[in-house]
Amino acid sequence: MNGLSSSLFLPAIVFLPLIASIIAFLVGRNRLQGRINMLFALLQFLLVILTTVLFLSEQSYQSSRYVIGGWGAPLGIDLVVDGFSILMIALTGLLTLLISAYSTSYFSEQFSSEQKGLRFWPLWWLLIAGLNALFVSGDAFNIYVCLEIIGLSAAALVAIQGTRAALEAALRYLLVGLLGSLFYLLAIAILYRTHGTLDLMQIAASADNGLPDKVAMILIAIGLLLKIALFPLHFWLPQAHANAPTPVSAILSALVVKASLYVLIKFWFDILGETTTFGASQVLGALGGAAILYGSWSAFRATQLKVLIAYSTVAQLGYIFLLFPLSKYAVGGSSFSGSASQAAIYFIVAHACAKAAMFLSAGNLILSQGNGEIAQLKGIATREPLNVLVFAIAGISLIGLPPSAGFIAKWLLLTTSIESGQWWWVIVVIAGGLFGAMYLFKVLGLAFTSGTVDTGQGNKQPREHVSGVMTAVAMILAIITLALGFNAEFILNISNPIVEASSV
Amino acid sequence: MTSELLYMIAGLGLFSIGLSGVLIAGHVMRKILALNVMGVGIFMFLIALARKSESVFDPVPHAMVLTGIVIAVAGTALALNLMVRIHNIDETELERTRQESAKPEKIEL
Amino acid sequence: MFKKLDTDYAGAAVDKNASRLSVSILVAGLLVLLVTALLGYDAHDVGLEPLVTQSIELSGVTNPVTAVLLNFRAYDTLLEIAVLLIVVIAVLPIDDRRTAFFRRVAETKHDLVLSALQRWIAPALVIFAGYLLWAGAYQPGGAFQAGALLAGACVLLFQGGTYRINYTSSIARLLLVIGLIIFVAVGLALIWVEGSLLTYPLESSSILILLIEACATISIAIALASLYSSLFDTAFPAVNMGKNESIT
Numbered sequence: 001m002n003g004l005s006s007s008l009f010l011p012a013i014v015f016l017p018l019i020a021s022i023i024a025f026l027v028g029r030n031r032l033q034g035r036i037n038m039l040f041a042l043l044q045f046l047l048v049i050l051t052t053v054l055f056l057s058e059q060s061y062q063s064s065r066y067v068i069g070g071w072g073a074p075l076g077i078d079l080v081v082d083g084f085s086i087l088m089i090a091l092t093g094l095l096t097l098l099i100s101a102y103s104t105s106y107f108s109e110q111f112s113s114e115q116k117g118l119r120f121w122p123l124w125w126l127l128i129a130g131l132n133a134l135f136v137s138g139d140a141f142n143i144y145v146c147l148e149i150i151g152l153s154a155a156a157l158v159a160i161q162g163t164r165a166a167l168e169a170a171l172r173y174l175l176v177g178l179l180g181s182l183f184y185l186l187a188i189a190i191l192y193r194t195h196g197t198l199d200l201m202q203i204a205a206s207a208d209n210g211l212p213d214k215v216a217m218i219l220i221a222i223g224l225l226l227k228i229a230l231f232p233l234h235f236w237l238p239q240a241h242a243n244a245p246t247p248v249s250a251i252l253s254a255l256v257v258k259a260s261l262y263v264l265i266k267f268w269f270d271i272l273g274e275t276t277t278f279g280a281s282q283v284l285g286a287l288g289g290a291a292i293l294y295g296s297w298s299a300f301r302a303t304q305l306k307v308l309i310a311y312s313t314v315a316q317l318g319y320i321f322l323l324f325p326l327s328k329y330a331v332g333g334s335s336f337s338g339s340a341s342q343a344a345i346y347f348i349v350a351h352a353c354a355k356a357a358m359f360l361s362a363g364n365l366i367l368s369q370g371n372g373e374i375a376q377l378k379g380i381a382t383r384e385p386l387n388v389l390v391f392a393i394a395g396i397s398l399i400g401l402p403p404s405a406g407f408i409a410k411w412l413l414l415t416t417s418i419e420s421g422q423w424w425w426v427i428v429v430i431a432g433g434l435f436g437a438m439y440l441f442k443v444l445g446l447a448f449t450s451g452t453v454d455t456g457q458g459n460k461q462p463r464e465h466v467s468g469v470m471t472a473v474a475m476i477l478a479i480i481t482l483a484l485g486f487n488a489e490f491i492l493n494i495s496n497p498i499v500e501a502s503s504v
Numbered sequence: 505m506t507s508e509l510l511y512m513i514a515g516l517g518l519f520s521i522g523l524s525g526v527l528i529a530g531h532v533m534r535k536i537l538a539l540n541v542m543g544v545g546i547f548m549f550l551i552a553l554a555r556k557s558e559s560v561f562d563p564v565p566h567a568m569v570l571t572g573i574v575i576a577v578a579g580t581a582l583a584l585n586l587m588v589r590i591h592n593i594d595e596t597e598l599e600r601t602r603q604e605s606a607k608p609e610k611i612e613l
Numbered sequence: 614m615f616k617k618l619d620t621d622y623a624g625a626a627v628d629k630n631a632s633r634l635s636v637s638i639l640v641a642g643l644l645v646l647l648v649t650a651l652l653g654y655d656a657h658d659v660g661l662e663p664l665v666t667q668s669i670e671l672s673g674v675t676n677p678v679t680a681v682l683l684n685f686r687a688y689d690t691l692l693e694i695a696v697l698l699i700v701v702i703a704v705l706p707i708d709d710r711r712t713a714f715f716r717r718v719a720e721t722k723h724d725l726v727l728s729a730l731q732r733w734i735a736p737a738l739v740i741f742a743g744y745l746l747w748a749g750a751y752q753p754g755g756a757f758q759a760g761a762l763l764a765g766a767c768v769l770l771f772q773g774g775t776y777r778i779n780y781t782s783s784i785a786r787l788l789l790v791i792g793l794i795i796f797v798a799v800g801l802a803l804i805w806v807e808g809s810l811l812t813y814p815l816e817s818s819s820i821l822i823l824l825i826e827a828c829a830t831i832s833i834a835i836a837l838a839s840l841y842s843s844l845f846d847t848a849f850p851a852v853n854m855g856k857n858e859s860i861t
Contacts (some may be wrong), residue, residue: 011810018797022790035560068688070812075664077688122702126695133692141568145692148575152582154697156703159586164593168618171586175535178579179526182542186519193553196657215650513648521643528631531624553656562660563677567686571693574757578700581642581840584705588844
């Protein structure tokens with residue numbers, strides 16, 4: 001043990017949320033519950049910041065490992081962290097802190113304290129533990145366990161409100177998640193049969209272009225695409241994300257789908273990089289393009305605010321999938337580096353912040369309005385100016401207008417597609433931006449129209465007071481989205497230190 | 505062909521049977537059972553590949569199966585619970601409409 | 614295929630909208646691909662068997678599967694217990710926290726078969742669970758098997774609606790998480806002692822594994838029992854409606 005190393009903190013990143021979950025469950029319905037959880041959120045945030053700073057200060061920029069149990073791979077399980085995973089951990093830490101703060105006041109009105117203390121907080125922390133465990137995992141089977149933690153806790157959180165729509169969305173989400181995990185598990189079984197190890201690096205070292213590896217890659221791709229909800233496998237996403245409580249919707253759209261995407265990127269580029277081809281990547285790209293167009297169109301037609309945002313997630317995930325065709329495919333393997341990967345990473349971060357901000361502000365608007373009908377939002381800008389502003393900023397980032405994180409992400413995508421000579425993706429990206437503007441300005445236009453709609457019997461639910469904390473959290477996320485637009489190189493340097501960030 | 509290979513093919517067969525069940529089954533219960541059949545197929549595959557010779561077996565796939573079983577139990581329990589809750593909501597709803605229609609004059613909602 | 618989730622008792626066996634032909638073609642194609650990948654390519658010669666055999670003396674147990682589960686890959690098992698906990702939290706029947714952990718809610722019915730089963734089988738199950746837990750160190754057995762047997766005993770006791778467990782009482786909540794608490798605590802304490810997560814010292818590894826397994830057994834038993842109760846309580850709410858007042 002020479003000095004402080006970032007890898008020493010990896011177990012703590014997983015165990016802190018686990019402990020938080022146990023304590024939240026034991027404390028149950030106590031008035032201290034909110035404060036305890038805020039304390040843990042802060043601790044977790046500081047821990048993540050410390051780990052990130054240490055990782056960045058280590059000059060090597062190589063992935064660092066933590067050996068659990070003193071056995072070492074392949075017998076034991078190793079935790080591994082590299083630039084991409086440290087970025088995802090940092091993103092998780094930040095969003096956990098902000099959304100936890102939002103959650104402390106969100107449930108206060110419409111939710112019994114029993115449900116909140118005994119179900120929401122423990123499940124919330126288990127979900128965070130699963131996400132962190134996934135991002136630091138270096139073992140194929142361990143990733144399966146982490147995927148199940150994420151899938152089950154996310155489905156349980158969607159169901160937490162107990163309405164019929166929420167239960168059905170949760171059940172569909174759960175079944176799809178289980179199906180996806182089983183595909184992944186079969187792929188792991190096949191990989192273990194061929195390579196005799198579960199460690200990702202060792203699989204990568206002995207992987208070749210043989211049929212078993214190809215089949216494993218196909219199975220992993222099918223399973224994870226189901227979980228990521230790439231068009232046409234997106235059918236479960238809008239209902240699940242729209243029927244969940246607002247903080248859960250935010251984390252589902254911002255991080256949970258990205259967790260499966262993270263695993264897919266790892267396998268596609270690093271571990272089984274030998275098996276993936278340019279042709280296969282074009283298929284993923286085409287599905288991504290279709291997702292952009294279909295998602296935007298469905299968002300435009302949505303009548304519920306949260307459904308609109310959920311369809312927007314379907315569309316935005318499509319952009320990230322353009323990463324696959326735009327990456328370089330050399331003979332004998334591809335790698336997750338270069339401008340396409342930078343664009344994708346930037347897109348992941350930008351979308352996570354913007355979408356979380358948008359869901360939180362939408363949740364505030366819905367609370368203030370009493371229901372989620374888009375048509376009822378007319379004139380809400382006068383009553384909730386700050387939340388409408390947050391919604392607008394997040395929308396600007398999603399459309400890709402400057403100055404925002406989304407603009408830089410799209411710019412990187414466009415330049416990469418021109419550089420690689422695949423001009424057809426340029427059309428898709430620009431068309432997607434236009435569609436995005438269509439559905440977001442539809443909402444904003446209504447919000448700024450003066451006068452309120454005649455709320456006859458449609459508005460049965462009482463309007464609730466939106467607390468200052470909830471607005472503030474949404475505002476902070478919106479400011480982060482804007483700030484990322486000015487500080488592009490920071491993110492790019494973390495995630496891809498070897499390739500110098502292209503001047504933006 | 506060794507007997508392990510036969511078991512592995514049978515495991516893959518079970519996986520496929522389960523998969524088609526998930527895709528075409530109507531009732532949620534059938535889908536949940538089909539998911540379990542898929543899982544059992546994978547477990548069978550893993551146990552068959554663990555056997556390396558007459559007396560030598562690799563314990564790691566066995567451990568994977570044990571972990572997998574617990575996870576399958578957990579997933580199944582959650583799915584069944586959600587299914588039953590949806591069913592109850594529907595039943596209550598049905599009961600209410602039945603009572604309302606039994607009354608001579610209907611009350612507008 | 615997942616558009617309509619049918620939960621009706623009299624629901625159709627096959628989804629009418631699903632195209633059986635295309636599903637069969639897709640699945641058959643996948644099966645052919647899988648079997649071809651299996652037949653044409655040899656497996657890895659030995660897997661991890663030599664490594665496990667080599668290190669088994671350092672693991673504190675002699676059963677290789679237990680060694681993998683609770684020592685070499687103990688981290689997976691820890692997360693697996695967390696998976697079970699997720700589902701328990703999600704479905705936990707919420708009860709008044711002041712009522713007792715285990716209580717009698719109705720008079721014992723004079724059902725000869727049931728009471729005989731409860732009197733003879735339930736204690737035997739408890740003993741057998743203890744044996745399985747102990748035997749796990751050197752032959753097939755261990756925490757999950759023992760926990761499942763204990764849960765079976767609980768389910769037997771629930772029959773007839775005489776006994777109930779209040780899963781939201783403080784004791785029940787503690788028992789539900791005790792397995793995870795001890796696992797996490799031991800794992801973290803070993804960072805101080807041995808310098809790395811879940812690294813058992815050679816001399817005390819078998820006793821630590823037994824401690825973790827014993828606590829995990831309790832948690833798994835209560836967890837599985839709560840999964841059963843949650844289904845029973847939600848499925849037949851009317852049955853339990855008049856029984857909420859404790860008789861004892």
